[in-house]
Amino acid sequence: MSGASHPSIDTLLIHAGEPQPRIRGAVAMPIFQSSTFEFGGDVGYHDIRYIRLNNTPNHEALHAKLAALERTETSLVTSSGMAAISAALLTLLSPGDHFLAHRALYGGTHDLVTGELKRFGIEHSFVDTANPATWEAARRPNTKLFYCETLTNPLMEVGDLPAVSAFAKRHGLVSMIDNTFASPFNFRPAEHGFDLMLHSGTKYLNGHNDIVCGVVAGTRTHVDAIRKTLNHYGGSLDPHACFLLHRGLKTLAVRMRHQNESALTVARWLSQHPAVETVNHPFLPQHPHHARAKQLLAGCGGMLSVELRGGLPAARSFVERVQLAVHAPSLGGPETLVILPALSSHAGMQADERRRAGIADGLVRISIGLEDSNDVIADFKQALD
Ligand code: PLP
Numbered sequence: 607m608s609g610a611s612h613p614s615i616d617t618l619l620i621h622a623g624e625p626q627p628r629i630r631g632a633v634a635m636p637i638f639q640s641s642t643f644e645f646g647g648d649v650g651y652h653d654i655r656y657i658r659l660n661n662t663p664n665h666e667a668l669h670a671k672l673a674a675l676e677r678t679e680t681s682l683v684t685s686s687g688m689a690a691i692s693a694a695l696l697t698l699l700s701p702g703d704h705f706l707a708h709r710a711l712y713g714g715t716h717d718l719v720t721g722e723l724k725r726f727g728i729e730h731s732f733v734d735t736a737n738p739a740t741w742e743a744a745r746r747p748n749t750k751l752f753y754c755e756t757l758t759n760p761l762m763e764v765g766d767l768p769a770v771s772a773f774a775k776r777h778g779l780v781s782m783i784d785n786t787f788a789s790p791f792n793f794r795p796a797e798h799g800f801d802l803m804l805h806s807g808t809k810y811l812n813g814h815n816d817i818v819c820g821v822v823a824g825t826r827t828h829v830d831a832i833r834k835t836l837n838h839y840g841g842s843l844d845p846h847a848c849f850l851l852h853r854g855l856k857t858l859a860v861r862m863r864h865q866n867e868s869a870l871t872v873a874r875w876l877s878q879h880p881a882v883e884t885v886n887h888p889f890l891p892q893h894p895h896h897a898r899a900k901q902l903l904a905g906c907g908g909m910l911s912v913e914l915r916g917g918l919p920a921a922r923s924f925v926e927r928v929q930l931a932v933h934a935p936s937l938g939g940p941e942t943l944v945i946l947p948a949l950s951s952h953a954g955m956q957a958d959e960r961r962r963a964g965i966a967d968g969l970v971r972i973s974i975g976l977e978d979s980n981d982v983i984a985d986f987k988q989a990l991d
Contacts (some may be wrong), residue, residue: 607961615675615791616859621927623670625663637849638663652837657845659837660684664848670686671855672811672821675790676803681823682833683848687786687806689841690820692722694804696750697835698828701727705751706744708735708760710963712806713951719753721769725841732773736895741773751780756795756903757787760911760947760971761964762886764895767902771799780828786810786938789861792904802828809938812854813829813861816939827947830854861940861976866905868982873910875983881920881990883968884913908974909937911947914990918967921946925970927989929982937973942982945971 613621629636643655643662655661664685672681684690695718698772699705707719709732719730727882731744752774753893754765767783774781782802783795789810802824806810812819820841822832836842843851873887887910888899899906914920924944925933931942935950948967953961974982 616675619856619858623667623672625667626849626896629663635664635849635852637770637845639845644927652834657972658842660833660842661689662845662848664845664852665843668848668855671852672823673793675855675858676785676823677790677794677796678803678823678829679826680829680991681821682829682836683807683843683851684820684836685843685847686818686823686842687784687804687808687820688718689803689836689839690806690822691715691784692718693836693839693841694782694802694822694832695719695723695728695751695753696726696839697832698782699723699728702748703750704729704731704746704748705753706731706733706749707739707753708755708758709733709752710761711755712759712786713954715784717954728826735767735770736763738766738769738773738873745777749777749779751782753782753784755784755787756793757906757909758968759787759909759951760886762787762888762893762906762909762911764888764899764902767793767795767800771795771801772875774801775799787907788903789858789862789907789938791858792866792907793902796824798902801825802853807851808936810862810865811858812938813858814850814939815936815941817850819843819847819851827944831851852901862907864907864976865908865974868977868979869906869908869910869972871979872972872974872982872986876910876912876986879987879990881915882912883915886911886913907938909944909972910974911969911971913966914968914970916968918946918948921948921968921970924986928985929988930977930985931972937971939973940976942975942977943973947971 771781784804786806805821807819807821877885897900931944934943
């Protein structure tokens with residue numbers, strides 16, 4: 607990309623990674639719907655131009671754009687967020703290894719860690735990323751990696767992230783962070799010393815609730831190794847999905863600004879409502895990680911959760927009564943979505959395990975979309991009243 611050496615993220619979203627010269631003058635990135643490409647003197651298996659090897663022009667443009675956004679050497683798009691997470695962990699960990707992970711992970715990652723990885727002889731210890739004093743006791747001689755999430759689901763915790771990357775560096779561990787909830791608009795972990803960033807691109811990066819995709823970003827050495835694992839497991843992103851992700855990314859900044867502001871407006875309103883026990887949004891002063899969130903994040907995106915007075919029946923009634931919002935899983939898209947973690951993302955946990963993790967039965971997770979926040983508030987008001 608030509609122009610200023612440090613353009614703002616708004617400009618990078620539009621121009622970084624775009625083919626130069628433009629392909630036959632096309633202003634938008636065209637779709638290269640060809641599974642294979644003419645042999646071009648490729649030197650090895652991973653260089654053959656083939657969709658599964660994630661190296662068509664659509665992949666390459668995205669890799670350059672996403673690396674510019676995350677301020678990393680390179681990046682890799684994958685067929686889902688879980689493809690990114692599993693390929694990364696399976697590349698960097700081997701049987702007999704151990705790693706540290708935040709105690710409240712996205713449900714799919716939690717299952718991967720406690721199920722598949724354990725089956726392959728990879729051990730883990732869950733730690734609280736907000737409490738650095740406890741990490742050393744959990745570290746073992748075979749600890750290789752520290753895994754965390756920027757904002758946790760559904761309580762919106764913000765761990766001591768700079769301390770995580772510093773601890774990892776001090777002990778020769780790879781620091782890995784799932785940056786899905788923040789997106790590079792709100793937080794760029796590489797600027798805080800993290801080695802590898804992971805995304806469910808399905809959420810804010812694409813932002814339209816219409817594809818599933820993932821991203822790994824980081825140093826060339828790490829990402830190249832993960833790319834080879836992904837090539838073997840087959841988790842590449844289809845060119846049409848690449849096109850949609852590419853298009854979605856261009857509006858990330860305008861969407862995030864709206865969602866940052868709108869979710870905070872809704873969170874403030876909810877915290878005044880008599881039917882609401884607690885609102886979890888890190889930019890509300892009562893959130894336990896408020897100071898750290900303000901220091902690290904440009905905004906918290908569209909996510910928040912609320913615990914309703916009246917437990918599960920009240921929460922169930924709320925999700926049944928909303929009219930504008932949709933009762934559906936996932937997040938980060940234009941439509942406001944509501945979901946009950948106890949009956950969905952965290953249903954696999956034992957009830958007491960869930961309670962210990964702070965996930966009450968009456969908790970509702972909300973992903974604020976791109977509607978006018980006044981209309982969302984009016985919808986929530988009629989559902990609560
Ligand atoms: N990471 C986080 C924080 C998520 O919320 C999700 C999905 O909800 C994933 C990873 C998995 O992403 P995908 O559904 O794209 O595989």
